[in-house]
Amino acid sequence: MSTINKDRYLKLNVAIEGLIDRWYAWPHLVSPATAAMNIKDRHLKIMESYIKNPKIHAAAVKDPKMLGGPFIDYNGGRVDEIKELYNATLDSRTDVLEFREAIIELTDMLKREAKGYSLDALYEKVPEILRGFVELYYDLNNNPNFRFFEALLYKSKYYEESSQSISLQLVEADDSRSFVLSTPRLNDDNLIHLDLPFKSNLIDELFKMKRIPSDYDTIKNTLGILTGQEGLFDSFFTDQAPDAYEKYANKGVRTRYFGHACVLVETDEISILIDPVISYDGYETDVKRYTINDLPEKIDYVLITHNHQDHILLETLLQLRHSIKNIIIPSSGKGNLQDPNLRLMFKNIGFDNVIELDDMESIEMDKCTITGLPFLGEHSDIDIRTKLCYHVKLHNDFKVLFVADSCNIEPKIYERIHNIMGDVDILFLGMECDGAPLSWLYGPLLSEKLERDKDFSRRLAGCNFDQGISLVDIFNPKNVFVYAMGLEPWLQFISSIKYTDESRPIVESNKLVNECIKRGIDAERLFGEKTIEY
Structure with a gap:
């Protein structure tokens, strides 16, 4: 039973999944042209295949070699519901x-x-x-x-807010969820689906309650929770206040790693969050992690490096929207199908505080300068401009470089950048050097299928050892952190990555870390959580 007229908190492990046609939302599903291509050449194809032979999907999902493939994860069941969603998509779209x-x-x-x-x-x-x-x-x-x-x-009928909805759930136990690019979100006893467009301020009001208590009945009634789901909705709330956030008050710099490519940089005057991907709290877990409760109540700048689903995680950004003062994004292309405009996407889903940066362009403040730097590779040689590395210069001339998934295929570019920007104190470097082939992400946008050998030669890949150590040679960092590897268990439903000790990204990053240590440079491949103060 709900508590009448009592202020309560939303539990820290309540997750929101933004959905489009009941599929997990990512930027290419929001932008109208890329959405059209993905609905036809990803969603409908996957559902049609499942309807014809669900047993093949059930077997593939259990095969580690098929991880991230176009297979629906309902154990061969719920075929009638998939067929219903398939037909509904054809009718409504x-x-x-x-x-x-x-x-x-x-x-x-x-x-x-x-x-x-x-x-x-x-x-x-x-x-x-x-x-x-x-x-x-x-x-x-x-x-x-x-x-x-x-x-x-x-502004046309091809952008349909009516296709948008959200689902709410408690994330518990092993962080497991079905892979987002291949499994639609059907009704479930543990989910609450709400027909809300992403720009709705009700999302902000709900997720403010993770820190600021509010009247339970008011939010329940405003969201229109059905009678049969009141018990489940009630289980999303608690009377217990979360631990208070301890603002960084020292005169130095603190960096906190939150998993994958998400890093918080703080001084006593400013907070900067890169590529927000936040895990959940409130349950027992084998992997230590920072969560939304380890973020400042107000985040001065969120930096987005590029337009991939593991770096623009709408699930996290919708939860944080009410606390973000500014979002900095790479200046987008001008209307090419493969490179949708990020500023338009963010604006249309309720973010009004978006700043675009070009290569070598800076935002300068009293105690901080944020500069966008060229980002190479990782986009399968497609003409995509929406990508930036970030150079953050803080007080006392402390410099941090976030390379993300940029692949150092042409070191001369970064040598020229170094001539302008100088050495850095910390280098955050992505080394997912065995990335998926072009078709895995961009396949639905192609008018003709690419030959297999060409497809597999064009990878969504970050740096290998040689490319990574070249960046170390160029920028002379005191600390090197390998990140953006998709290692954390709470990322598998987004990235579909699962490594062994023999996996090339692990071997190459081990080699880089060991070489840095041999040279007297502090180095580590990050996993879970990490805090360092300077």
Whole structure:
């Protein structure tokens, strides 16, 4: 039974999953054009395959070699519900599916008819539903292409907020959840689904309650919790206040590693959170971790390095939205299908405090300067501009460099950067050097299937040992931390990564850490949690 008119706290291990058509939301599902491609060429394909042969999916999910593959994780069951979702998607997303077909038609038309002559006459051959949304162009090698006016797409019927919803659940025990790119979220006795658009301020009001108690009945009634789910909703709350956050008050610098690529940098005057991916608290676990309760009540700057689902985790960002003062993102491309505009995406889901940075552009404050640096590779050689490394300069000239998943395939670029920025004190370096092939993430955007050998040569990969140690040589850090490896158990449902001691990223990062230590540089591959004060 609920407690009448009593202020209560939301438990720290309550998770929110933003959903689109009942699939776990990530930026390519929010942006209209990429959403159209993923709905058709990821969601519908996976569901159709499951409906035809659920036993193959059940076997594949249990095979470690198939981790992260396009297999639904319902143990071969719930076929009727998947079929119902499949049909509902076809019915409700007719416009979007037609939009996808028009994109393919436009691509084919340009290949056939754009031969280096003026494109003016081809505008009449653009599919009707795309007319007014696209500009045709040639690159300097006379290859034809098109770009979207994305702001118009967000104002059209192809951006459907009605497809957005959220689910609430308690994360407990082993952190396990089904892989987000391949398993839709069906109804479950442990889930509460709510038809709320992501921009709803009710999400903010709910998640403020993790720290600030509020009236339970008010939030229950405002959210429209059904009578049959009142007991479950009640279990999400507690009368016990969380531990108070201890603000960093020293005159130095504190860094806290929260898992994967998420790092909090604090001084007594500023807080900076990079690529927020926050775990949950309130249950027994074998892996120590920091959680939302280990963050400041207000975060001055959130830095986003690039537009991949493990670096823009909407699950975390929606929970933190009410406490984020500013989000810094890489300046986005201008309407190319593969590179949707991040600022538009954030704005349309309720973030009004977004700042774009270009390469070598800085935000300067009294005691801090944040500079965006070039980010190489990790995007399968596709023309994607929405990516930045970050150089953070704090008081007393203390410098931290976050390279994230950037792959140092051309050290000359970072040598030129070093000539401008100088040495750094700390280097955070990603070394997931066996990344997935191009098609794993970008496959739905391709108009033609890429040959397997070409696909597997173009990886979503970070630095190997040689590339990583080159960065160490260039920037001369006092501390080197290998991160962004997807090692933590609470990341597996996002990254699908599970290493052994023989896995190449482990072998290569061990080699780098040992080489740094041999040179007298403090080095470590991070896992779980880590705090260092300087």
